[in-house]
Amino acid sequence: MADTSLIVPRTLSGFRDRLPKEAMAKEKLLQKLSSVFESFGFAPIETPHLEYADILVKHGSDEIQKELYRFKDHGGRDVVLRFDQTVPLARFISQYRNELDLPFKRFAIGNVFRGERAQRGRYREFTQCDFDFIGSDSIACDAEIIQVIYASLATLNIDEFTIWVNHRSILNGICKHFGITEIERFLRTIDKLEKIGQEGVAKELEELVDSSKISEVLGIITMRQTIAIDEFLDSVAYMKAWNDELKKGLEELEEMFSIIKDLEMDQSRCRVDFSIARGLGYYTGIVYETTLNRLKNIGSVCSGGRYDNLTKSFSKESLSGVGASIGLDRLLAALEELGLLQGRSTSARALIACMDSSYLGFAHKVAESLRRSGIYTEVYPEAQKLKKQLTYANNKGHEYCLIIGENEFLSHTFTLKNMTTGMQLESLSFLRALEIMKE
Amino acid sequence: MADTSLIVPRTLSGFRDRLPKEAMAKEKLLQKLSSVFESFGFAPIETPHLEYADILVKHGSDEIQKELYRFKDHGGRDVVLRFDQTVPLARFISQYRNELDLPFKRFAIGNVFRGERAQRGRYREFTQCDFDFIGSDSIACDAEIIQVIYASLATLNIDEFTIWVNHRSILNGICKHFGITEIERFLRTIDKLEKIGQEGVAKELEELVDSSKISEVLGIITMRQTIAIDEFLDSVAYMKAWNDELKKGLEELEEMFSIIKDLEMDQSRCRVDFSIARGLGYYTGIVYETTLNRLKNIGSVCSGGRYDNLTKSFSKESLSGVGASIGLDRLLAALEELGLLQGRSTSARALIACMDSSYLGFAHKVAESLRRSGIYTEVYPEAQKLKKQLTYANNKGHEYCLIIGENEFLSHTFTLKNMTTGMQLESLSFLRALEIMKE
Numbered sequence: 001m002a003d004t005s006l007i008v009p010r011t012l013s014g015f016r017d018r019l020p021k022e023a024m025a026k027e028k029l030l031q032k033l034s035s036v037f038e039s040f041g042f043a044p045i046e047t048p049h050l051e052y053a054d055i056l057v058k059h060g061s062d063e064i065q066k067e068l069y070r071f072k073d074h075g076g077r078d079v080v081l082r083f084d085q086t087v088p089l090a091r092f093i094s095q096y097r098n099e100l101d102l103p104f105k106r107f108a109i110g111n112v113f114r115g116e117r118a119q120r121g122r123y124r125e126f127t128q129c130d131f132d133f134i135g136s137d138s139i140a141c142d143a144e145i146i147q148v149i150y151a152s153l154a155t156l157n158i159d160e161f162t163i164w165v166n167h168r169s170i171l172n173g174i175c176k177h178f179g180i181t182e183i184e185r186f187l188r189t190i191d192k193l194e195k196i197g198q199e200g201v202a203k204e205l206e207e208l209v210d211s212s213k214i215s216e217v218l219g220i221i222t223m224r225q226t227i228a229i230d231e232f233l234d235s236v237a238y239m240k241a242w243n244d245e246l247k248k249g250l251e252e253l254e255e256m257f258s259i260i261k262d263l264e265m266d267q268s269r270c271r272v273d274f275s276i277a278r279g280l281g282y283y284t285g286i287v288y289e290t291t292l293n294r295l296k297n298i299g300s301v302c303s304g305g306r307y308d309n310l311t312k313s314f315s316k317e318s319l320s321g322v323g324a325s326i327g328l329d330r331l332l333a334a335l336e337e338l339g340l341l342q343g344r345s346t347s348a349r350a351l352i353a354c355m356d357s358s359y360l361g362f363a364h365k366v367a368e369s370l371r372r373s374g375i376y377t378e379v380y381p382e383a384q385k386l387k388k389q390l391t392y393a394n395n396k397g398h399e400y401c402l403i404i405g406e407n408e409f410l411s412h413t414f415t416l417k418n419m420t421t422g423m424q425l426e427s428l429s430f431l432r433a434l435e436i437m438k439e
Numbered sequence: 440m441a442d443t444s445l446i447v448p449r450t451l452s453g454f455r456d457r458l459p460k461e462a463m464a465k466e467k468l469l470q471k472l473s474s475v476f477e478s479f480g481f482a483p484i485e486t487p488h489l490e491y492a493d494i495l496v497k498h499g500s501d502e503i504q505k506e507l508y509r510f511k512d513h514g515g516r517d518v519v520l521r522f523d524q525t526v527p528l529a530r531f532i533s534q535y536r537n538e539l540d541l542p543f544k545r546f547a548i549g550n551v552f553r554g555e556r557a558q559r560g561r562y563r564e565f566t567q568c569d570f571d572f573i574g575s576d577s578i579a580c581d582a583e584i585i586q587v588i589y590a591s592l593a594t595l596n597i598d599e600f601t602i603w604v605n606h607r608s609i610l611n612g613i614c615k616h617f618g619i620t621e622i623e624r625f626l627r628t629i630d631k632l633e634k635i636g637q638e639g640v641a642k643e644l645e646e647l648v649d650s651s652k653i654s655e656v657l658g659i660i661t662m663r664q665t666i667a668i669d670e671f672l673d674s675v676a677y678m679k680a681w682n683d684e685l686k687k688g689l690e691e692l693e694e695m696f697s698i699i700k701d702l703e704m705d706q707s708r709c710r711v712d713f714s715i716a717r718g719l720g721y722y723t724g725i726v727y728e729t730t731l732n733r734l735k736n737i738g739s740v741c742s743g744g745r746y747d748n749l750t751k752s753f754s755k756e757s758l759s760g761v762g763a764s765i766g767l768d769r770l771l772a773a774l775e776e777l778g779l780l781q782g783r784s785t786s787a788r789a790l791i792a793c794m795d796s797s798y799l800g801f802a803h804k805v806a807e808s809l810r811r812s813g814i815y816t817e818v819y820p821e822a823q824k825l826k827k828q829l830t831y832a833n834n835k836g837h838e839y840c841l842i843i844g845e846n847e848f849l850s851h852t853f854t855l856k857n858m859t860t861g862m863q864l865e866s867l868s869f870l871r872a873l874e875i876m877k878e
Binding site: 006007008009010011012013015016017018019020023024026027031034038039040041043044045046047048049050051052054055058066067068069071072073074075077079081091092094095096099100101103105106111113115125133136138140141143144147151258259260261262263264265313314315316345346347348351357360361364365367368369371372376377378379381382391392395396 | 445446447448449450451452454455456457458459462463465466470473477478479480482483484485486487488489490491493494497505506507508510511512513514516518520530531533534535538539540542544545550552554564572575577579580582583586590697698699700701702703704752753754755784785786787790796799800803804806807808810811815816817818819820821830831834835
């Protein structure tokens with residue numbers, strides 16, 4: 001007779017669990033990213049997952065409005081689970097304005113919620129890592145954000161990536177010069193290049209731009225820097241004369257690159273691409289996207305740029321910001337695909353296996369000593385058959401198994417099994433076993 | 440004229456932000472705790488903040504039911520923000536039962552939501568650190584959880600704490616022996632000892648226990664181990680003969696202490712107290728609470744114990760667990776009160792201050808070199824007056840300020856100001872400045 005009172009264990013569509021292997025990988029990744037952010041002087045802040053609807057909702061695009069987790073709480077308050085960390089940042093800055101020194105550099109790692117249509121690789125709860133500079137118009141901030149993106153990917157051992165850089169004024173200036181008024185539609189058309197080819201795009205552009213200018217505008221907008229940055233900027237400097245937008249955009253790019261071009265960082269990983277736009281209604285200055293050269297199909301793993309007037313909903317003070325956001329779930333999936341994630345389900349290097357439960361006290365004492373020597377050590381809590389304990393170590397990924405049988409217990413020596421090679425050494429002293437495990 | 444369209448920046452009652460200083464302290468604390476959990480072979484897992492109501496709600500106590508953040512999502516699903524991490528763990532174990540090796544050791548650090556009446560020190564969103572052993576009845580697991588609690592507090596440099604240990608069977612056995620049927624009411628009365636004194640408690644006990652036995656039961660239930668554990672357990676061994684519950688409870692305590700009593704850990708920090716109960720409807724074996732000797736009023740910072748049949752709502756397989764939970768917010772508040780939190784708002788040790796914006800490229804190059812040498816370094820992004828930049832460094836807590844003026848820029852030397860002592864050295868080479876900062 002089936003027990004009908006049992007509940008089927010399941011998660012909501014678009015939500016998910018992480019098992020130890022993946023959760024460990026995420027934890028290590030976040031620790032590395034935090035260290036990078038902190039090495040540049042960014043400090044963490046924390047805001048709640050739940051906020052008043054009027055705080056978060058005004059800013060959201062129409063698309064986001066439909067995706068909100070919005071409800072009345074038990075006190076009848078209209079509340080929303082946050083859908084990003086930027087609106088909460090604006091609220092935070094305005095609320096604590098008197099306690100914060102400008103420029104304010106913060107990073108925030110947290111989960112956000114969007115009820116998008118569930119599909120492969122898209123989740124309704126996902127993790128964002130944001131880092132932003134608030135309250136300085138200096139292009140040095142823009143230059144620093146690029147360095148942080150670079151250092152973040154480098155610290156994860158991803159060496160084949162490209163940070164694509166543009167300036168919203170360049171895009172506006174190009175469109176103005178060619179008499180294009182529907183910038184958004186223009187960019188959507190350009191985006192189809194790989195799908196429908198040059199000819200297809202040229203045909204669609206006929207509705208947006210004078211047909212005599214199509215090949216010229218196509219040539220410019222699809223231009224991606226392949227030569228050294230100084231040469232490249234020289235080669236497009238003539239466009240500064242076209243209008244003020246182009247002048248401003250190109251000069252700010254020059255200023256930005258003058259700061260980073262002499263750094264040790266590999267310059268070829270940071271290139272200009274005039275078609276990069278990022279959230280048209282939002283960014284106002286330099287913008288960037290980051291693609292992995294070997295996984296172009298996954299899109300940008302880190303995007304951002306400069307935006308004006310972050311706090312306009314909450315205060316009359318005009319503060320600009322510049323920052324970027326790492327899509328952690330996408331990045332984790334990419335690392336997995338690139339074979340850059342480790343496959344263990346434990347951080348412990350050693351498992352101690354006892355052949356009799358009366359040895360467990362001794363085992364815990366040995367484990368305590370190993371931990372004090374820096375070896376993360378787990379004790380199997382029962383005196384199961386050795387095979388069962390070795391299988392456990394194998395599945396979790398311990399590198400060594402320290403076996404305590406009667407001989408070992410009486411003589412205080414150890415049998416040490418290397419779980420990778422299968423090699424087993426017997427009658428080792430504690431210090432000798434420690435030495436081998438530390439190698 | 441007031442701009443009425445501005446929104447007042449604010450958080451929901453019972454929710455809060457963390458500014459950099461506090462968020463940094465929390466981050467460092469979590470990293471230390473994670474390392475401790477991992478050093479014992481616990482691995483992290485992650486579950487969503489939002490779950491189906493039928494998954495989470497059945498288990499909750501009546502009190503928790505009223506405090507739920509429960510709503511219908513845009514797809515009409517009945518959903519709840521998690522109120523603890525134990526019910527999600529039960530769901531998780533049942534859902535992935537075939538992929539998990541038992542015993543399964545996991546830790547989980549995450550936020551939970553309870554709409555309790557807002558009051559000082561109580562939040563509606565707060566962070567829990569749970570660590571549990573699932574699927575083993577061995578008392579070695581109980582002994583290990585105590586070691587993890589000990590190591591967790593020790594790693595935070597808290598040296599004055601006590602882990603109070605009891606066994607639910609001992610409590611039941613004592614009550615049975617004295618004919619007490621209302622155990623919960625009995626314990627609530629005992630809890631009032633400090634408030635209303637021995638006499639007051641004795642008076643209230645008259646309703647629960649034969650008056651001739653009151654002084655004896657009071658003597659036993661308020662007994663706290665002050666002598667060595669072996670002596671103590673010997674001194675109460677006579678109670679084993681009273682009933683099976685006491686026999687089982689005392690023997691399991693003996694077994695547990697036989698595992699930890701020879702460890703290097705300070706034995707005086709772990710003591711038996713027969714009045715500890717922890718969630719009567721839930722725990723079934725050994726239980727523990729942890730108090731800070733210098734801050735007794737804040738209550739237990741880490742509690743837990745053994746519970747049977749964790750997964751009973753989801754599966755017919757009976758799995759027991761043993762674990763504990765650290766109340767992170769309470770612990771952070773305690774560390775603050777004990778003066779054990781650092782007061783800086785940045786992890787960067789050095790701030791580079793430029794006297795002219797044309798030095799910013801050079802400054803970023805110097806910062807890159809310092810970071811590669813292990814010195815976390817921030818560049819002030821604008822050429823503001825030196826005083827303003829030094830104030831910024833002072834407020835954030837940089838230890839050094841590296842000043843780049845015209846002389847320094849031209850000669851590639853540095854002026855280094857120690858922000859603590861105020862001492863300033865001039866014309867330093869890069870290597871000499873690095874050497875000083877590394878000291």
